[in-house]
Amino acid sequence: MLEDNLDAARPAEFVEALAKGLSILESFDSEHPEMTLSDVARRVGLSPAAARRSLITLQALGYVGQTNKRFHLRPKVMSLGSAFYFSARVDEILQPELRHLVGTFGDASSVATLEGHDVLYIAHYSEQRARRPTAVVGARYPAHATSLGRVLLAGLPDAEFDRYLREVEPVPLTKKTVVDKAALKDIIVEVRENNYSTTTDQLDYGITALAVPIRGAAGRPIAALNTSGYTGLVTAEELLEKRLQPLRASAARLASTLSRYPVLESIIGTR
The missing domain is CATH 1.10.10.10 (Winged helix-like DNA-binding domain superfamily/Winged helix DNA-binding domain)
Known part of the structure; x- marks a missing residue:
């Protein structure tokens, strides 16, 4: 390790x-x-x-x-985690947008960054009560199996993404999880073109999610923002139709706020 x-x-x-x-x-x-x-x-x-x-x-x-x-x-x-939480002003800057999205659509919303082969959740808000993988602050999940992770992988330079593909050994978390590297590469290429990612039952059964990048001053994704719901109650197509534009608007507002505080962009941003 x-x-x-x-x-x-x-x-x-x-x-x-x-x-x-x-x-x-x-x-x-x-x-x-x-x-x-x-x-x-x-x-x-x-x-x-x-x-x-x-x-x-x-x-x-x-x-x-x-x-x-x-x-x-x-x-x-x-105390180590709370030091990041307060220095990054998560409650002041990130949480209001997550509460706004959940207040509008229900379900859950998160912000995450890329940490190695995983996504690391740095903010989360939810009205969901049922059992599912916990997206609490500090939680880590394989990037290949999450909408957040795929958006962040799509934002990597080609050399870094190729290195990721060489090093990673995708784990099948459900029967639907994409673990074939060639198929995963095709998905990431499509995410780059669309500037969003949707996943259904990839991380766990019952989770359908849509994610978009939060871009830094240089134009590269520094984090990702998502909205998610229960598979069966919402489809990826419905997320795209009803939530894509509001999600992009939230991501743009977060990017604008972070641009006024360069130190926060450095703290939050993907390395």
């Missing part, structure tokens, strides 16, 4: 110990809420001795706790 998250071309000032610690924090998730030292070392790709040193440091700083021989995250970790 450590090597997957770190670029091979590292600057001379790269601090390996810091990278290891951050990778350990990222290794905890819903399927691994607590782990032994051996579990952590295996998940992160470190020796037990190196993992132990990092865990002890994180424990001393209050980010990691230990019960018997199993480690777990502590609430202080949330």
Whole structure:
């Protein structure tokens, strides 16, 4: 996991110990809420001795706790995410547009950026109550299986997208998930032409979504905005007919707002 998250071309000032610690924090998730030292070392790709040193440091700083021989995250970790939330002014800038879209159409709306092979949700608002993948702030899902991810992949330069296709191993999350790389490339080419993406039952059964890019001052997508509903209650065609133009208007307003705060564009924008 450590090597997957770190670029091979590292600057001379790269601090390996810091990278290891951050990778350990990222290794905890819903399927691994607590782990032994051996579990952590295996998940992160470190020796037990190196993992132990990092865990002890994180424990001393209050980010990691230990019960018997199993480690777990502590609430202080949330301060790292809240620092981004407030510095990016998510509640002030992004949430009003999401609430506007959900107030108009119902269902749910999100903003995400591209992080490696995944989309990372940085804002979300929903009136939905039923069980579905949780699009909370900080959630990550494979880019190939989401409308947000496909829009962001379409915004990559050709060389970066080709690198993505070489490196990624698409996972079939449903029987409808597109995992063939040639087919995925064709889809992304079409998304580039249309300047939007629709998905149905790609990430999970019951999710139909439409996404558009939020473009930065240079014209490249720095994030993506979507609206989604339940498959069966809404179709991709209906989303395009009723929601595409309002969604693009929201994305344009967000882009205009971000253009007035270059630091926010840098904070939010896809690297």
